[in-house]
Amino acid sequence: MVERVSDARMDALFEKVKNWGRWGDDDERGTLNLLTPEHTARAARNVVGRTVNCGRVLPVAPSVENPVPAQHMMILAGDARHGTGVPGAEACIDYIGLAFHGLGVSHLDALCHVFHEGVMYNGRPASDVMSTGATRNSVMAMAGGVASRGVLLDIPRTRGVDWLEPGDGVTPDDLDAACEAQGVQVGPGDILLVSTGRDARREAEGPWDPGHGLAGLDGECVPWLAERDIAMLGCDGANDIMPPNTNRWPLPIHVCCLVAMGVHLLDNLDLSGLAAVCEEERRWEFLFTVSPLQIQGGTGSPVNPVAVV
Incomplete structure (x- = not known):
């Protein structure tokens, strides 16, 4: 284990990308506020019509x-x-x-799932999550579901490999290179999906303990994500690199997205089928839908997202 991004650097990035108060002091939706009916309608108009399941088998x-x-x-x-x-x-x-948080089940992280120094999104104290559930920032903020433009960035394809090795980090340069290679741009209200090739590696090498090594986004990707004002972020891993950093910022993507920016996260997706369809169609944007369970006070939900390419 290493300190990939220093405490001082992550402290500065956290403060820089904060969205607290941007949509009001009582806001619990975070960057979902960036989604508009026009944005969803535009995404729906551009589909070919092929549906792809992006959730893993339970x-x-x-x-x-x-x-x-x-x-x-x-x-x-x-x-x-x-x-x-x-x-x-x-x-x-x-x-x-099921206990869906972890590294095996495809799930959504609500904004109350993670804290930083005892605080969650929009400055709410950790004490707002009690033994009976969350009173703020729960999964109920997404009770109506989400449908938006999704963009898949296939990092193994961009690097010319079948998969990223466990512990490898996706950098901002990787994200830029994928956008250029695929002819797409990531913008406000988009749902960004990042493929590391986890399922391709499992198919070839067999299963392994993801806690001992899993490719993910480096902490330096935080400004890149904030500048593009994405609505949600998803990955075929844990979004963060595993094993965690050894400093005060073990999971910088989780903390900066959920706590600072208010970006809901999708962990452990199966993006192998979507990557194959996108390659066939030569298009990496699609309508992406997420419908979590309505769990009062829930810190997240198992999900089975669907992309319509």
């Missing part, structure tokens, strides 16, 4: 990637189909329970 078996799997069990199965309590009605019913 992991129900323990693995090195996901030591706390989701629980999936049957309340009624086919052999007990008459147990509905309604005469003549036959059905099967199942139950799902």
Whole structure:
């Protein structure tokens, strides 16, 4: 583990990119305020019509990637189909329970998920998240769902490799190079997706403990993201490089996006199918939709985002 970006540098970047008060002292939506009906309509008009699932299959078996799997069990199965309590009605019913934060489940981070020195987005104290859930900045800020222009930056493609190695950092130069190579620009209200080739590496090399190494965005990408006023950020990893920094800023992307800028994060997406379709269509922009569960006081939600290319 190394100190990739110093404390002093990250302290300065955090203050520089703060959006606290930009949309009012009571705001809980952050950069989702940048989304307009016109922005969504424009994204919808430009699609070809191919839909691509960007969520990973819910992991129900323990693995090195996901030591706390989701629980999936049957309340009624086919052999007990008459147990509905309604005469003549036959059905099967199942139950799902999961701890979605971590490195195995595709999920959304709400603005209350991370703190910096005891404070979350818009200066709200950590005490606003209690044992019963969050009273501020919860996932309910996204209760209506999001549909916006998505842009995929395929970093392995730009570098001419199949995947980034664990612990590798995506730099602002990588983001600029991907934009140029793909002929796209990232702008206000966009949902930016960054591919590191995690799923391609797993397919070729087998699973590994992502906590011991996972490619992600270097802390120096923070000003790049802020300058473009993105609405959301997603990655096929943890967005941050793993393992974490060893200083006061172990997860600079999470802290600067969620706490300073108010940018909701999407972790552990499966971008392999989207990257393949974008390559086939020779276009890396699309309509991107995210619909989290409506969890009162929730710090996030499992998600299965869909891109319409």
